[in-house]
Amino acid sequence: MIHIQEPKSPWKVVHMDWVTALCPSGEKSYNACLVIVDRYRKTPIFLPCHKDDTAIDTALLLWSR
Helix, strand or coil, X not given: CCCCCCCCCCCXXXXXXXXXXXXXXXXXXXXXXXXXXXCCCCCEEEEXXXXXXXXXXXXXXXXXX
């Protein structure tokens, strides 16, 4: 395995994954969640989204935060 060097500042290395097949909730009936973890801070950020969001939708979601 290759060792990944620890980042020296926030937001240099992030991990992202989706949790899908959730029950629809909220005004926009979100049915998924994008989980982002900044490797420096190790604190998760949860963003509600839709299971069928495109790459453009995801980029806009990240940009808006």
